[in-house]
Amino acid sequence: MPELPDVEGYRREARKAAGRRIEQVDVLDGTLLRGGRAATIEGERFGDPVRHGKWLIFPAGDAEVLMHFGMTGRLDWTRRRSPRHQHDRIVFVCRGGELRYRNMRKFGGVWISKRGRERVTGALGPDAGEIDRERFHELLGRRRGGVKAALMDQTLIAGLGNLMVDETLWRARVNPRARVDRLSRGRIDRLWQAMDEVVRESLPTGRVPPIEGWLTDVRGAREAACPRCGARLRKATVAGRTTVWCPREQRT
DNA sequence: GCTCATGTTCCCCT
DNA sequence: CAGGGGAACATGAG
Numbered sequence: 001m002p003e004l005p006d007v008e009g010y011r012r013e014a015r016k017a018a019g020r021r022i023e024q025v026d027v028l029d030g031t032l033l034r035g036g037r038a039a040t041i042e043g044e045r046f047g048d049p050v051r052h053g054k055w056l057i058f059p060a061g062d063a064e065v066l067m068h069f070g071m072t073g074r075l076d077w078t079r080r081r082s083p084r085h086q087h088d089r090i091v092f093v094c095r096g097g098e099l100r101y102r103n104m105r106k107f108g109g110v111w112i113s114k115r116g117r118e119r120v121t122g123a124l125g126p127d128a129g130e131i132d133r134e135r136f137h138e139l140l141g142r143r144r145g146g147v148k149a150a151l152m153d154q155t156l157i158a159g160l161g162n163l164m165v166d167e168t169l170w171r172a173r174v175n176p177r178a179r180v181d182r183l184s185r186g187r188i189d190r191l192w193q194a195m196d197e198v199v200r201e202s203l204p205t206g207r208v209p210p211i212e213g214w215l216t217d218v219r220g221a222r223e224a225a226c227p228r229c230g231a232r233l234r235k236a237t238v239a240g241r242t243t244v245w246c247p248r249e250q251r252t
Numbered sequence: 253g254c255t256c257a258t259g260t261t262c263c264c265c266t
Numbered sequence: 267c268a269g270g271g272g273a274a275c276a277t278g279a280g
Contacts (some may be wrong), residue, residue: 001258054259071259072277087277105276107259122260145269154260163258208258216258240271242256 001207002069004128004159004199007054009206010075014049014058017077020094021045022060032089032103035120036112053158055121063114070107076100128159129199136192140180148176149239162241163208163216168195169245170215175252176238176245219244
């Protein structure tokens with residue numbers, strides 16, 4: 001599930017561990033600890049977690065715990081006594097509770113690092129929730145190729161995933177196969193507006209909301225109809241990902 | 253058995 | 267160098 005709003009939800013979960021001493025780190029699956037060693041942070045205290053795009057950054061002493069959730073990761077603050085889940089991979093045991101990094105498919109992982117976080121995350125564009133209209137025009141202005149690929153590119157804009165991008169394109173009425181460099185200024189304006197709304201409206205929910213009036217609500221159905229105009233939605237691979245759009249409203 | 257899945261990376265082309 | 271396409275990664279769910 002993890003796109004920007006999901007990770008924001010995990011950040012809120014992580015905040016429950018902020019200020020607490022890390023008594024022990026249980027590495028239940030060593031392959032998910034992709035960098036660093038548990039001992040580095042045992043005995044240290046968690047600081048305040050921050051999010052950049054789909055990355056969660058959790059200070060611990062003078063190190064940082066960096067988490068990426070791949071497609072099936074999540075983070076839960078639980079009581080220490082409650083039974084562990086089959087896919088809990090790394091558990092940060094604190095007084096009064098524990099933070100559990102769970103990940104079924106094992107994409108992504110956890111890094112413990114004292115060096116610059118960019119060494120781990122790679123270059124990231126500005127967070128999708130903090131881009132104003134002008135910046136958005138700048139970013140897309142030096143870009144060619146498909147608009148969907150551009151919005152998915154974490155080095156350009158950090159945080160949007162497959163669902164968020166489809167939702168944004170649908171709301172802006174822009175075809176996912178359109179070329180960025182051929183979009184009018186007005187269409188890019190609409191794209192920015194749509195992205196901003198989708199991000200803002202998703203953040204409180206902690207996920208891309210599958211609610212009435214959103215594409216996400218219907219995209220899984222076999223004969224899905226556009227929530228706005230009722231046309232039969234199209235489904236095809238664009239930029240390597242399953243993409244859903246309304247062929248009537250989203251013309252190139 | 254088969255297909256598909258909210259992500260990223262690497263390799264090969266154009 | 268910028269992009270596009272496909273495969274790989276690991277583990278289910280339908």
